[in-house]
Amino acid sequence: MGDVIPLEGSDDSDDSNPIETIQAIKNATKKGKMRAPEQLNEKQQDKKGRKIGGVEKLAGQIDHIVGVVESRSTATSLMMKMQLGSSIPEVMEVVSSLPECEPTSTLWMFATRLFFNQEMREIFSTMKTPNVKFAWLTYEFNNQ
Structure with a gap:
């Protein structure tokens, strides 16, 4: 009775066998215990209902x-290609x-502010x- 811990209970109960109780606890907590396929969730089974091992998972x-x-890499490279020439x-x-858009002209100065916006660029x-x-830039300037 070295590893058996007596449980408290009423003395009139016949089903309080400490050895059976400890054995039931050991069986319930045994690591690596196989579960029936119906107990596995979908992520632990393949399409044929077989258990998937850790390596396969x-x-x-x-x-x-x-x-x-x-x-993501493909999407990023496509985005970069779209933005070429728009820095x-x-x-x-x-x-x-x-x-008529030489530096210091009014239209050139307007473009410096307009092209802060990535979409406009x-x-x-x-x-x-x-x-x-030129026509589009003039249109945007006139509608500011």
């Missing part, structure tokens, strides 16, 4: 992380090359010809 999680990182120095260099950068860029 970890490999699946790593594959998922790699997929997420790759998709402030690049846009202002184009503005300086437009007719992107719109300007998507325009193909200098005439269209």
